[in-house]
Amino acid sequence: MKMKKMLAVGLTCSLAAMLAAGCSEAGKTSGKSSDSGVAHLEFFSSKMENVSTMQKLVDKFNKQNTDVQVTLNSPADAGTVLKTRMTKDDLPDIIAYGGDNIYTELTEAGILLDLSDQEVLKTINDSYMQMVYDINGDKAEKAYGIPFASNASGIIYNVDLFQKAGVTIPETWDELIEVCEKLTAAGILPFELSFKDNWTILPSWNSLAPATQPEGFLEAKKEGTATFLGTHEEVLEKYSKLVNYAQTDFMGTSYDDGNRSFASGEAAMLINGVWTVPEIKKTNESINLDMFAYPATNDKSKNKVVSGIDVMLMVTNQCKNPEAAKRFVAFMLEPENSQLYINEQFAFSPVEGVVQKDASVAGLAKDIADGKVTDFVDHYYPNGYNLSSILSEFFLNKTNGMDENENIAAILKKCDEQYDILNTR
Secondary structure: OOOOHHHHHHHHHHHHHHHHHHHHHOOOOOEEEOOOOEEEEEEEOOHHHHHHHHHHHHHHHHHHHHOOEEEEEEEHHHHHHHHHHOOOOOOHHHOOOOOOHHHHHHHHHOOOOOOOOOHHHHHEEEHHHHHHHHOOOOOOOOOOOOEEEEEEEEEEEHHHHHHHOOOOOOOOHHHHHHHHHHHHHHOOOEEEEOOOOHHHHHHHHHHHHHHOOOHHHHHHHHOOOOOOOOOOHHHHHHHHHHHEOOOOOOOOHHHHHHHHHOOOOOOEEEEEOOOHHHHHHHHHOOOOOEOOOOOOOOOOOHEEEEEEEEEEEEOOOOOOHHHHHHHHHHHHHOOOOHHHHHHOOOOOOOEOOOOOOOOHHHHHHHEEEEEEEOOOOHHHHHOOOOOHHHHHHHHHHOOOOOOOOHHHHHHHHHHHHHHHHHHHE
């Protein structure tokens, strides 16, 4: 997306006026040095839920570096705030944002410094650096951002219920279906699904699509030479089959209710991300659970953990003290500090040797450390592309008895139509 188009997204005069005071306050002294020679840097973070951890790290850095003063700014609706500030030519010094289309737009706007020469890059898992290159606007192997934290999705399972039914972790699609059949025969519901909150429909798509779509599909789709229709039928066929092993009211079950039901032992598996584990444990702290990679195909080599960059660290070209900013980025990526973040935020780290040790996600940890990961495919779709709503329609049609082939064709056609409307490339 071109700079002009990007800056226009979602901006209104009223919003700009509302944010004018609050947005610029944090950056007033940004990048400047006081009479005492202290460099003041603004650290703009997009995740309000990690503020306490980020502030802890900022305080630690400031204590260790008396010549630099970093101030954390973590506003609500960070994406809109950031774009508004760009129109005012008021960029923060350091940005922490996810590895998605916002990052792609920032690289296309040319506002980020290339950090490829930073020594800390040698400590970053190659798989996550490749994700950075893949979402660079120019596809160049340049580190306009450095991965700091990652998340992952897959299948959460109740270890005790698996043992009760005498089943083991499936490594292929056919084995997954076999597990579902054995669980059913043992009187155990295989899956708890919570499609009332339609964003919970996305994790399965994010596992099935990259393992089954044609090679090069994402770039071809952006260029207008590929379609979902004719390439993604297998995704919906498999997904449709899987929901047959869920509770009857999966379309009317909310995320919170689904988590509580799973925590109470009413189903053996739940498809979602690591972020769901703490929510489950709010209901049943002692539940014996773990996670495994979604076995999307019968080719084990294609069945990878879906894991994306949840937090990426960037330095903008308006920073007047880039060396101080780079020092802060390097500090954040030190193993001790990375470990603190993933422990408190229940995340994974792209830093080699920093491991998430919680037993509830042990089944994913080795694959992630070995780089057996694939990115969230919806990170590569246009901003505003409401795939969760489209897929919700697919399952509503299914529950209403629509012919499956007609349903699949209609939904994939809608996927193409809505994608093409939003595709600016």
